[in-house]
Amino acid sequence: MNWSWKVVYDVLPQMLEGLVITVQATIIGALVAYALGLILAIMRMSNSRIISLSTYWISEFIRRTPLLVQLYFLFYVLPDLGIFLEPLEAGIIGLGLHFSTYTSEVFRAGIENVPTGQWEAAKSLNYRPYQTMRYVILPQAIPPMIPPLANYLITMFKETPLLSAITVVELFNAANIYSNSHYKYLEPMTLVGLFFLIVSVPSAYIAMWLERKYQRRYARNH
């Protein structure tokens, strides 16, 4: 097993292109996961049992089935129903949809962790429901949500190689294509691992820093 810098030099440009796709899929996928997650959280907390329960079961279904199967469904099954998605589109929707069922729990916990007394104080001052949300609840609920949301971003980043299954040429797939055609696995796969480390280790530290920053911010009030 000999390390060849020539292989590294050869594969690097394609891998950098793959990295751009990986970062795109992660960031846009995360935005989808956050937006959809907030909607799911609000629907889950609805007073209507039908809305709340059906949201619960849909979320359970998505969360308890593998992302890989969902990606196949979006990319290979939907065309049978006349819906054609580009590989990257299907990948972003799949990632976003799958992780929205996790982020929705973060939003729900964040909102439910605001003490009842805050809702009651707002009501006693005659705040309207949206004013209560906007001026009282969310300003308290959002800071503690930031660290777990950042952690899901890192998890999504690490899950992006699954998109290779639906022909997205992201970081891993770029390396894989090279490997398969040149029968060189050592350097490309080492580089894949390295790239993931370079991005996720600092991100993890940032997430931990956020956690410390927002932890017990209003401790004495709770």
Add this chain to the structure above:
Amino acid sequence: MSRIIEFQNVSKAYGDLQVLKHLDMHVEAGEKLALIGPSGSGKTTILRILMTLETINSGHVMVEGDYLWHQKVNDELVPASEKHLRKMRENIGMVFQQFNLFPHLTAIANIEQPQILIKGVDKSDATNKARELLALVGLEEKENHYPHQLSGGQQQRVAIARALAMDPKIMLFDEVTSALDPELVEEVLNVLRLLAETSDTTMLTVTHEMNFARDFADRVLFFEKGQIVESGPPNEIFKNPKEERTRNFLRQIIGEIP
């Protein structure tokens, strides 16, 4: 004097637990009322019903001559809409046991925000009023402090100022010193004593501080098991209670009673 609050045959239960049983009571405008009695006797529930934080199961609650939990539509009495409740809430303010200040806002912003959002007051007028009220509760120096930088007693005084800023006709004080360290109780009670003397707002306070109830109240109501056992001026209730149950309660809580 006119009746500002009236409970007519009001019952309230949480599941199997009956908290109020066919309660009749009334409060005159400007009256200062102290509600005393053992825990679970329904005192706090009365305040929470008035603040619309709890519904009632039967009976009627009148505030300023209008139904609180009902409204008339085509001469028929129906459950109150959110719009009706909002209108009724304008008359009422509440101070809670746990203060419930907004932790992300400074003391002064806690008092300004509701005025601006709900009453549509200009920012500068809201600030002026907030400063006046902070001075009234002795905290003009603390306007830029966040709640977690204030002691419990100070937080509770800010909460009182916040409720007053909305100019309610009725103020509800729900065990406002129960969550405080003993040495901080008096500073809050003194603010309430001052309010009782100087303001013609109707005030209802649920309290376990009997000395305070004596100073504060025009009338004391003794509750047990969701019903009024005895009602009268503090001198009568504390010095010469008629009912054996009142006597027992006072004996337990203050120790000496004739």
